[in-house]
Amino acid sequence: MPKGKTRRYRAGGLVARGARTPVVVAAALLAAASPASTLASDQRPASGGLSPRLAKLAKPSVRSAPRAEQARKLSLASTGPGSLLRDGNRVLVEVRFDQGAAASVDELRSAGAKIVNVSPRYQVVTVAAKPSELPQLSDVPRVAGAIEVLTPVAAATCPSGEIVSEGDQQLRAAEARLALPEPDGSGVEVGILSDSFDQDEFAPANEEEDVKTADLPGTANECGHTTPVDLLDDSEAKGEDEGRAMGQIVHDLAPGASLSFASAFTGLIAFAENIEDLRDAGANVIVDDVSYPNEPFFQEGPVSVAVSDVVGSGVSYFSSAANNNLFDAEGNEIGSWETEAYRDSGGCPPAVKALSGFEGTHCLDFNPGTQTDKTLGIKVKPGVTLSVDLQWAEPWGGVETDLDAFLLDDEGRLVSTVATDNIEGSQRPVEFLQWENKSGSQRTVQLVVNRFTGNAPQVKVAFLQNGFGVTGIEYPRSTETDVVGPTIFGHNGAADAISVAAVPFDESSQIESYSSRGPVTRYFGPVLGSEAAEPLTEPEILAKPDIAATDCGVNTFFGTPVFDETGLDWRFCGTSASAPHAAAVAALMTEAKAATPAEIRSAIFAGAVPVGELGPCAAGAGMIDAVEAVQALLASEAGVAPDCSPPAPEVGPDEARASGDWGAEAPPPPPVAPGGNTPAPQPPLPPEEQGDREAPSTSIKKRPAKAIRTGRASAQAVFVFGSDEQGVTFQCRVDRGRFRPCPTRLVRRFAVGPHVLRVKARDAAGNTDPTPAVYRFQVKRIASG
Numbered sequence: 001m002p003k004g005k006t007r008r009y010r011a012g013g014l015v016a017r018g019a020r021t022p023v024v025v026a027a028a029l030l031a032a033a034s035p036a037s038t039l040a041s042d043q044r045p046a047s048g049g050l051s052p053r054l055a056k057l058a059k060p061s062v063r064s065a066p067r068a069e070q071a072r073k074l075s076l077a078s079t080g081p082g083s084l085l086r087d088g089n090r091v092l093v094e095v096r097f098d099q100g101a102a103a104s105v106d107e108l109r110s111a112g113a114k115i116v117n118v119s120p121r122y123q124v125v126t127v128a129a130k131p132s133e134l135p136q137l138s139d140v141p142r143v144a145g146a147i148e149v150l151t152p153v154a155a156a157t158c159p160s161g162e163i164v165s166e167g168d169q170q171l172r173a174a175e176a177r178l179a180l181p182e183p184d185g186s187g188v189e190v191g192i193l194s195d196s197f198d199q200d201e202f203a204p205a206n207e208e209e210d211v212k213t214a215d216l217p218g219t220a221n222e223c224g225h226t227t228p229v230d231l232l233d234d235s236e237a238k239g240e241d242e243g244r245a246m247g248q249i250v251h252d253l254a255p256g257a258s259l260s261f262a263s264a265f266t267g268l269i270a271f272a273e274n275i276e277d278l279r280d281a282g283a284n285v286i287v288d289d290v291s292y293p294n295e296p297f298f299q300e301g302p303v304s305v306a307v308s309d310v311v312g313s314g315v316s317y318f319s320s321a322a323n324n325n326l327f328d329a330e331g332n333e334i335g336s337w338e339t340e341a342y343r344d345s346g347g348c349p350p351a352v353k354a355l356s357g358f359e360g361t362h363c364l365d366f367n368p369g370t371q372t373d374k375t376l377g378i379k380v381k382p383g384v385t386l387s388v389d390l391q392w393a394e395p396w397g398g399v400e401t402d403l404d405a406f407l408l409d410d411e412g413r414l415v416s417t418v419a420t421d422n423i424e425g426s427q428r429p430v431e432f433l434q435w436e437n438k439s440g441s442q443r444t445v446q447l448v449v450n451r452f453t454g455n456a457p458q459v460k461v462a463f464l465q466n467g468f469g470v471t472g473i474e475y476p477r478s479t480e481t482d483v484v485g486p487t488i489f490g491h492n493g494a495a496d497a498i499s500v501a502a503v504p505f506d507e508s509s510q511i512e513s514y515s516s517r518g519p520v521t522r523y524f525g526p527v528l529g530s531e532a533a534e535p536l537t538e539p540e541i542l543a544k545p546d547i548a549a550t551d552c553g554v555n556t557f558f559g560t561p562v563f564d565e566t567g568l569d570w571r572f573c574g575t576s577a578s579a580p581h582a583a584a585v586a587a588l589m590t591e592a593k594a595a596t597p598a599e600i601r602s603a604i605f606a607g608a609v610p611v612g613e614l615g616p617c618a619a620g621a622g623m624i625d626a627v628e629a630v631q632a633l634l635a636s637e638a639g640v641a642p643d644c645s646p647p648a649p650e651v652g653p654d655e656a657r658a659s660g661d662w663g664a665e666a667p668p669p670p671p672v673a674p675g676g677n678t679p680a681p682q683p684p685l686p687p688e689e690q691g692d693r694e695a696p697s698t699s700i701k702k703r704p705a706k707a708i709r710t711g712r713a714s715a716q717a718v719f720v721f722g723s724d725e726q727g728v729t730f731q732c733r734v735d736r737g738r739f740r741p742c743p744t745r746l747v748r749r750f751a752v753g754p755h756v757l758r759v760k761a762r763d764a765a766g767n768t769d770p771t772p773a774v775y776r777f778q779v780k781r782i783a784s785g
Contacts, residue, residue: 049137049144049146054093055134057091067179070084071083071084082150085149087114088186090130091149092149093126093146094126094147095113095143096145097142099123100123100142102120105118111133112133113127113128113129115127158222160223160251161214161251162213162215165248165581166550167553167581171581171626172628179627179630180592184255185257185584185588189230189283190254190286190287190580190583191279191283192259192260192262193288194290196243196244197234197247198234199237199239199241203240203557210248215248216259229258229260230258230259231260232261232262233263233266239263241557242289242576243261245557245558245559246287246579246580247259247580248556249572250587252584253584254585254591256591257584260278260282262274264288264290269302272305273306276309276310283315285315286317287579287580289575291322291489291492293387296489298523298524299522304496307491308526316600317494318497318500318583319492319500320579321492321499321500321515321518321544321545322487322575323467323502323512323514323516323576324467325467325513326470328473328476329472332477334473334476334484335485335487336462336484336486337461337473338460339459340481341457344362345363345372346362348361348374348450349448351406351665352406359450359453362450363449363451364451366474366475368479368653369653369768370654371654374448375408375448375474375662375665377444377662378447378463378470378473378474379470380443380470382440383438384436384437386434388432388462388463389432389463390403390405390431390432390449390459390460390461392429393429394429394457395533395535396427396428396527397529399423399428400454401422401451401453401454401457402420403449403450403451404431404449404452405417405450406448408448408665410663412664416435418433442471466514468514475656475657478646478651479650479652479656480653483647485647486517486519488517488519488544492544495542496597497546498586499545500549500579501547502550502551502575502578504551506552509611510612511619512574515578519544519645520544521539521542523539523540543620545619547582547623549582551572551575551576551577551578553571554572557570559572581624582604589603589630592630593633593634603629603630603632604624605641605642606637607631608621609622609628610622616643621641652733653739654731654768694767695769696723696724696761697761698772698773699722699773700719700757702718702719703717707780710780711783715750715752715779716747716748717747717750718747720746721742721745721759722744723761728762730760730762731760739758751779752781754778755776757774758774
């Protein structure tokens with residue numbers, strides 16, 4: 001697709017098949033592109049029986065050069081049709097005899113050649129020889145000549161099949177393969193976990209067809225990658241074969257690597273066991289693209305424990321960061337909302353309070369300020385299913401708090417409920433609630449969280465929307481007590497997993513908007529059994545994601561169909577696609593040097609390329625660069641891990657709320673006129689009963705200059721505040737601090753550098769100015785004397 005063309009892909013998507021790229025007759029292209037003198041000289045036999053190309057390739061200066069440089073010096077393509085046909089670090093050569101070809105086999109072996117084929121009819125022995133051993137072929141008696149074998153034009157385009165993800169070029173994996181002695185991941189096994197591999201009977205292409213076109217390894221692979229995929233568990237009969245699409249990506253970048261697969265759609269515990277089964281079957285690298293909603297937010301769960309187990313035994317593990325980031329219209333990242341402690345409002349909306357057996361009197365207060373709000377408004381697009389994952393900071397097996405979740409419509413009517421017995425039943429601190437907006441327009445629903453029993457600590461709500469469908473939440477910005485945004489959780493953010501964000505295949509300077517953001521915070525030890533883990537001495541903040549890689553690349557059958565002037569492509573989008581790209585690069589690295597998972601991770605960090613300006617909570621250390629990662633590994637160069645911290649407070653507690661209430665807590669009963677069913681008009685309340693609901697406005701009557709010059713490390717500034725109401729008090733916020741009470745006349749010193757002062761008035765009725773007055777200034781230090 002041309003750069004700059006509008007892309008409308010979804011993470012995941014419909015199952016479909018890609019159009020085949022036409023194969024160009026390479027010989028004709030080479031003849032047209034090569035100088036006539038070069039072609040003529042290449043047709044003359046060289047001294048000693050070697051063709052001019054083989055004689056040149058045998059020279060130390062050429063055979064020691066990278067593959068791409070070798071190809072340039074030989075006037076050949078580096079890969080694909082017309083390039084040297086290779087067998088690992090050997091090249092294929094046709095050795096011609098005047099007679100006695102079959103009788104010369106042993107002598108050819110003694111010269112170091114590996115016999116590929118013997119033809120008495122044509123008196124030709126095809127061998128695979130190392131470039132350094134080529135001169136020895138001409139010393140074999142009766143050799144009349146030796147010529148290189150060029151890669152043919154075939155139904156399969158080698159080394160990686162007809163359809164190759166653009167990530168092969170974007171991540172520089174193709175260059176890395178040319179630079180390695182064994183360039184394609186040979187000797188490395190990559191284990192894959194997803195839904196299914198070859199179960200979707202409606203998929204336009206199946207495994208057998210992918211093998212025939214060399215888009216997967218197997219016995220019919222015409223590129224020589226004949227080891228079939230080892231299917232340990234392909235039991236998910238309803239799967240869409242996303243695992244096979246992941247396998248194609250790995251094969252594109254590391255075509256020599258062997259592949260194995262096990263389903264992750266067998267339950268949380270079985271998924272964890274399949275990770276270990278892949279390790280036991282020989283996988284050196286493992287990758288998954290799965291997220292279970294009930295994986296714990298605040299500790300390492302069973303899948304994370306399995307990840308740590310296999311990494312501890314020498315296996316590098318990659319996981320998708322998931323696709324749960326969301327934006328509102330103002331650009332706020334709203335994929336999650338959490339508060340550091342359960343704020344008990346002391347009541348509940350009428351619809352919850354009226355439920356029998358729920359004891360609906362301790363609902364969560366979502367407003368971090370002085371007001372109370374028992375609901376969190378959520379805007380949901382038409383036709384979308386809202387998925388709310390509610391968890392709280394207690395360990396598995398040690399749950400002492402039971403929370404329930406409810407959804408109300410914008411008029412306060414109950415539309416969805418989840419009420420697990422978290423103490424006597426699941427012993428897991430999680431409630432998962434869904435609701436489908438079946439209307440034809442956007443709807444606002446209100447989340448209610450009630451504490452049935454216990455003393456709930458920190459609470460977090462994540463919206464698992466696959467990057468789509470929620471356009472706003474009532475409290476969209478972080479405060480001193482509440483954090484909004486981070487959505488990586490479970491094993492996708494495990495300490496020992498390499499969590500992979502997504503970069504568009506055609507734009508290396510941005511992160512996909514749906515790619516989940518970090519960090520991850522742990523409060524307890526891992527889930528090692530049925531007993532509760534102990535609290536950590538200090539909370540552990542994990543900088544996630546770790547790295548970014550390509551998504552929306554082409555494959556043969558899976559993803560979103562895209563039509564353009566070249567035909568039909570099928571693009572596999574989301575971090576589900578970026579994770580196998582990263583795993584394939586790790587396979588090349590593992591082949592280049594036997595290394596620990598920690599060394600692989602560090603080298604990936606060292607070679608990473610910055611992505612845009614979003615920072616490590618979106619991009620990790622940056623986009624993976626296969627060439628730089630391999631070189632860093634070979635040089636034992638250590639990289640710097642990403643530094644992602646929780647979002648800093650953006651507003652004060654009384655600024656957090658969006659303007660207006662996002663819904664009523666209960667549908668008001670219409671008054672009935674005497675003697676009839678017609679609603680009677682309601683007279684307004686008298687002023688003395690309405691109360692003061694008008695917030696004061698704030699002004700800064702006196703302020704310093706925009707630039708305060710001083711010869712010291714700080715300077716004094718004086719502010720005087722005012723309001724349109726009498727008897728108000730003021731709250732001030734300096735730079736990124738909290739709003740605190742301050743006098744009408746504020747005098748204080750400010751350090752050298754830029755500063756921002758925000759001030760808001762509050763009247764006797766408790767109404768606070770929602771739009772603080774703001775003043776920006778700078779203290780500049782001047783040279784003394």
